[in-house]
Amino acid sequence: MLDIVTYGHEALAKKAKPLGEFGPDIPAFVEEMYETMIKGHGIGLAAPQVNRDLRVFVTGLDGDKLRVFINPEIVATSPEEADYEEGCLSLPGLYTHLTRPAIVKIQAWNEKGRPFTLEADGLLARVILHENDHLDGVLFIDRLNPSKRDRALAQYLRKSRM
Numbered sequence: 001m002l003d004i005v006t007y008g009h010e011a012l013a014k015k016a017k018p019l020g021e022f023g024p025d026i027p028a029f030v031e032e033m034y035e036t037m038i039k040g041h042g043i044g045l046a047a048p049q050v051n052r053d054l055r056v057f058v059t060g061l062d063g064d065k066l067r068v069f070i071n072p073e074i075v076a077t078s079p080e081e082a083d084y085e086e087g088c089l090s091l092p093g094l095y096t097h098l099t100r101p102a103i104v105k106i107q108a109w110n111e112k113g114r115p116f117t118l119e120a121d122g123l124l125a126r127v128i129l130h131e132n133d134h135l136d137g138v139l140f141i142d143r144l145n146p147s148k149r150d151r152a153l154a155q156y157l158r159k160s161r162m
């Protein structure tokens, strides 16, 4: 089980590096990411959240298989947007409504080094966009307008100190 870092940790605020080589350690790392996400009751987890400087994230929605996205690139997003309440394992206890594109097309590699392209909508699209943001050092609260962001952050910091 990997340790999840929370808001304020530098790993959450920087652009992660692409995975250069699909070494033999990658499938085991991906397994650890899955375990950590599941134990944390999350539906997505990005490598920077476990303090690994890699462009890797995993998803695990109810009713969907576990998915890994290595060196992902967002190919396209829909002009239509959707509203969901988001949370993040690195900001425990904080949930806010956020608008993002409703559909996303993404290209990535799996743990065996095989490339794939996926078009997702609904909650999977939402999780992909949220986790992909982590690889660029962007948190979901950074997508709020400044006054909403400040309010959400103040609420989180108040709670996390209790």
Ligand code: NI
Residues within 6 Å of the ligand: 087, 088, 089, 090, 130, 131, 134
């Ligand atoms: Ni998150």
